[in-house]
Amino acid sequence: MSGLRVAVVSNRKYQVRVEADAPPDALAEYDSEVTVESIQAVLREAGHEAFFLEADEAFFDAVREARPDICFNIAEGLRGDSRESHIPAILEMLGIPYTGARVLANALALDKAAAKMVWRESGLPTAPFQLFSYAEAPLAPDMSFPLFVKPVHEGSGMGINARSIVHDVAELRAQAAWVISTYRQPALVETFLPGREFTVGLIGNTLFPGQAPRSAFYNARGFHLFPVLELDTQRGAVKGIYNAEAKSYALDDANAPGYLCPAEIPDALRETLFDMTMLAFEALGGLDLGRVDFRLGADGQPYIVEINLLPGLNPLVSDMIIVSRTGGVPYEFLINEVLNLARERYRI
Numbered sequence: 086m087s088g089l090r091v092a093v094v095s096n097r098k099y100q101v102r103v104e105a106d107a108p109p110d111a112l113a114e115y116d117s118e119v120t121v122e123s124i125q126a127v128l129r130e131a132g133h134e135a136f137f138l139e140a141d142e143a144f145f146d147a148v149r150e151a152r153p154d155i156c157f158n159i160a161e162g163l164r165g166d167s168r169e170s171h172i173p174a175i176l177e178m179l180g181i182p183y184t185g186a187r188v189l190a191n192a193l194a195l196d197k198a199a200a201k202m203v204w205r206e207s208g209l210p211t212a213p214f215q216l217f218s219y220a221e222a223p224l225a226p227d228m229s230f231p232l233f234v235k236p237v238h239e240g241s242g243m244g245i246n247a248r249s250i251v252h253d254v255a256e257l258r259a260q261a262a263w264v265i266s267t268y269r270q271p272a273l274v275e276t277f278l279p280g281r282e283f284t285v286g287l288i289g290n291t292l293f294p295g296q297a298p299r300s301a302f303y304n305a306r307g308f309h310l311f312p313v314l315e316l317d318t319q320r321g322a323v324k325g326i327y328n329a330e331a332k333s334y335a336l337d338d339a340n341a342p343g344y345l346c347p348a349e350i351p352d353a354l355r356e357t358l359f360d361m362t363m364l365a366f367e368a369l370g371g372l373d374l375g376r377v378d379f380r381l382g383a384d385g386q387p388y389i390v391e392i393n394l395l396p397g398l399n400p401l402v403s404d405m406i407i408v409s410r411t412g413g414v415p416y417e418f419l420i421n422e423v424l425n426l427a428r429e430r431y432r433i
Contacts, residue, residue: 087132088131088132088133088134089133089134089153089154089155089424089428089433090133090134090136090151090152090153090154090155091128091133091134091135091136091153091154091155091156091157091424092135092136092137092138092148092151092153092155092156092157093121093124093125093128093135093136093137093138093156093157093159094137094138094140094144094148094156094157094158094159094160094172094183095116095120095121095137095139095140095159095160095161096115096116096139096140096141096160096161096162096163097115097116097117097118097121097139098112098115098116098117099118100139100141101115101163108243108244108267108268110241110242110243110244110328110329110330111243113241113242113243113329113332113333114161114239114240114241114243115161116159116161116397116399117399119399119400119401120159120397120398120399120400120403121137123398123399123400123416123420124157124159124398124420125137127416127417127420127421128157128420128421128424130417131417131421131424133424135157136151136153138151138153138156140160140161140162140163140171140172141163142163144172144175145175145179148175148176148179148181149179153181154182154433155181155182155183155184155424155427155428155431155433156172156176156181156182156183156184157183157184157420157423157424158172158173158176158183158184158185158395159185159395159398160172160395161240161395166195166196166238166270167191167192167195167196168195169191169192169194169195169394169395170188170189170191170192170195173185173186173187173188173191174188182427182428182430182431182433183427184373184374184423184424184426184427185372185373185374185394185395185423185427186369186370186371186372186373186375186394186395187370187372189370190369190370190371190372190394191394191395193369193370194369194371194391194392194393194394194395195238195240196237196238197235197237197238197273197391198214198216198237198271198273200369200391200392201214201389203368203369204365204368204389207364207368209361209364209365209368209389210361210386210387210388210389211388211389211390212233212275212276212277212278212382212388212390213227213228213275213276214273214274214275214276215228215274216237216271216272216273216274217261217265217271217272217273217274218265218271219265220258220259220261220262220265220272221258224254224257224274228274228276229276230251230252230253230257230277231250231251231252231277232250232251232257232274232275232276232277233249233250233251233274233275233276233277233278234248234249234251234257234260234261234264234272234273234274235249235264235272235273235275236264236268236270236271236272236273237270237271237272237273238268238270239268239270240391240393241329241332241397242326242327242328242329242330242331242332243268243328243329244264244267244268245326245327245328245329246326246328247325247326248260248263249326249328250277250325250326257274260272261274276382278380278381278382278383278388278390279381279382279383280380280381280382280383280385281315281380281381282315282316282318282327282378282379282380282381282390283313283314283315283316283348283350283358283378283379283380283387284313284314284316284376284377284378284379284404284408285310285311285313285314285358285359285362285376285377285379285408286310286311286314286374286375286376286396286404286405286408286409287308287309287310287311287362287363287366287374287375287376287377288308288309288373288374288419288422288423288426289303289304289306289307289308289309289373289426290307290308290372290373290426290430291306291307291367292305292306292307299425299426299429302422306363308363308366309414310359310362310363311405311408311409311411311412311414312346312347312348312408312411312412313346313347313348313350313355313358313359313408314344314345314346314347314348314404314407314408314411315343315344315345315346315348315349315350316342316343316344316345317342317343317344317345318331318342318343319343320341320342320343321334321338321339321340321341321342321343322334322340323340323342327342332402335401335402336401336402336407344404344407346407346408346411347411354387357387358379358387361377361379361387361389362377365377365389365392366392369392369394371392371394372394372426372427372430373423373426373427373430374394374396374405374423374426375392375393375394375396376392376393376396376404376405377389377391377392377393378390378391378392378393398419398420400416405419406419
């Protein structure tokens with residue numbers, strides 16, 4: 086396949102401006118220069134003309150002027166409850182191809198309650214939950230303590246701290262009030278899942294009837310699943326939770342949680358996690374790549390916690406890169422394969 090003009094579209098951390106009263110983890114989702122430069126470098130090595138476009142208010146005019154053949158989209162968006170869908174929406178309107186999930190899927194993935202509703206209606210296991218728009222809302226009768234409280238529209242472990250696990254009504258009200266006030270959005274309250282925590286990454290797309298996989302790298306459903314990663318939150322500076330602070334440490338830092346990959350789990354559990362990952366990804370309309378987080382409940386069964394359709398691609402610290410390298414997939418192959426999946430979808 087011939088080289089393309091590829092715009093790498095991102096919100097770089099140092100370019101994003103936040104309000105003076107923003108929470109300390111407000112920039113956690115945004116990309117570093119390392120990520121942006123690394124993606125461009127491997128695309129260039131593959132023969133593409135790769136360049137960068139900032140996903141800010143000037144993007145609409147900038148992308149029309151640049152006229153890329155395709156965009157490699159990793160933009161988190163600047164504001165709003167559907168911010169991850171903003172760049173896809175602009176590109177859809179302009180008819181410019183791009184990697185990754187489309188508009189609705191990105192909006193659903195960022196809204197944890199909406200995603201859980203879709204999974205629940207699809208018959209997939211996710212913990213019981215309730216959305217609190219105000220802290221004094223009555224607790225639903227099917228909700229029982231302990232509960233877990235977090236912002237409904239944030240990723241990267243934002244808004245999660247030592248007080249997120251609540252054991253009574255007073256703690257629930259206090260933490261819900263803090264989330265609503267600090268993040269200016271409803272609080273998602275879920276049944277606390279006390280078991281082990283896993284994440285599973287995949288690349289690929291659902292095959293049409295009769296369609297063959299791109300190569301032997303993919304399974305009969307069109308996906309390649311990476312080894313299961315277990316997050317040991319009993320290690321490091323942040324105990325019991327995997328939040329923005331825990332994710333900020335280098336892998337070899339003594340403060341970092343344990344990253345156990347491949348996870349030491351029975352074959353049956355691994356296959357269940359793989360199957361649930363594909364189903365969760367398909368239910369929301371994921372495309373090209375994604376990562377699904379799980380936790381075991383008190384019954385020992387896995388439950389879907391959330392999905393990331395714009396998983397981090399920092400070559401040094403991202404979960405997606407940990408699992409791909411453990412699975413023998415170099416960074417260079419991963420990035421270019423995501424691009425190839427998208428160009429195949431658009432028949433470029």
